[in-house]
Structures are given as C-alpha cells and as structure tokens.
Amino acid sequence: MSVIDREVICGLIPHQGAMSLLDRVLRWDGTSIEALATSHRSATNPLRAHGELRAVHLCEYGAQAAAVHGGLLARAAGATAAPGYLVSLRDVTFARRRIDDLAGELAIRAELLLQDSDSWQYRFAVGHEDATLASGRLAIIRRR
Numbered sequence: 001m002s003v004i005d006r007e008v009i010c011g012l013i014p015h016q017g018a019m020s021l022l023d024r025v026l027r028w029d030g031t032s033i034e035a036l037a038t039s040h041r042s043a044t045n046p047l048r049a050h051g052e053l054r055a056v057h058l059c060e061y062g063a064q065a066a067a068v069h070g071g072l073l074a075r076a077a078g079a080t081a082a083p084g085y086l087v088s089l090r091d092v093t094f095a096r097r098r099i100d101d102l103a104g105e106l107a108i109r110a111e112l113l114l115q116d117s118d119s120w121q122y123r124f125a126v127g128h129e130d131a132t133l134a135s136g137r138l139a140i141i142r143r144r
C-alpha cells in the first residue's frame with residue numbers, strides 16, 4: 001500500500017487548510033490507521049494559544065486520524081464517509097503539557113473498536129520518537 005499524502009487526506013475530511021493537521025498516512029487497514037504530522041511545530045497552527053500548542057490538542061490529531069480512516073473505508077467500499085461529530089473522549093492521558101517544542105514528526109495511530117450505522121468508537125495514541133504523548137478513546141456520531 002502506498003503512502004497517502006496530504007492532498008488525499010484533505011479530500012477525505014472536512015478539515016481544510018491549516019486545520020487539516022495530518023501530513024500523510026503510512027498504513028491503514030479495516031481496523032486501524034497510522035499517520036504522521038508536523039503541524040504541531042507550525043506557528044500558524046490554528047489550535048495554538050498564547051504562542052503554545054497544548055497537549056490536549058493531541059485529541060484532535062487522534063480524531064482526525066479516525067476521520068481519515070472512516071473516509072478511506074468508505075472510499076474502499078465505493079462510497080463517501082458520512083460526516084460526524086466528536087462527542088466523547090474517555091480515559092485520555094497526557095505525558096506532557098505542551099507539544100509545539102517537539103522537533104520531528106508526531107506518530108498518530110487510531111484503532112476502530114466499535115461501529116454501527118450511526119457511531120464509531122476508536123482508541124488513539126499519539127507518540128513522538130519512542131514516547132507516547134497522549135492516548136485515549138473517542139466516540140463519533142453521524143451528523144444528521
């Protein structure tokens with residue numbers, strides 16, 4: 001499977017411009033996705049406040065990986081992914097307070113835990129080098 005670039009990612013999710021946080025997808029299958037991002041270092045990252053990007057925003061990186069995964073699954077089935085809302089975060093842990101000072105790429109992984117016609121649950125983890133920076137679970141419901 002070839003690497004999926006930012007242009008394809010932007011075609012799969014509603015987030016555009018600087019709010020599209022992922023750079024590329026390395027791997028994906030029916031139950032998981034692995035992506036990379038460097039947007040945490042950008043001075044124009046729209047999630048920055050007071051010159052910093054806080055670790056809590058890693059949840060958005062996990063949610064975008066889940067959204068891209070849903071888009072890829074739908075595309076593989078010949079469809080378009082239904083838009084959704086992030087409605088819940090559970091069991092989230094953080095290893096540090098901020099992330100804008102990290103050199104290199106963030107590694108984002110999302111694993112599909114449960115889905116039905118109107119909702120999806122994922123486990124996510126965001127790492128840097130050999131350390132996990134954030135992990136938890138998220139729930140998405142179909143937007144009507």
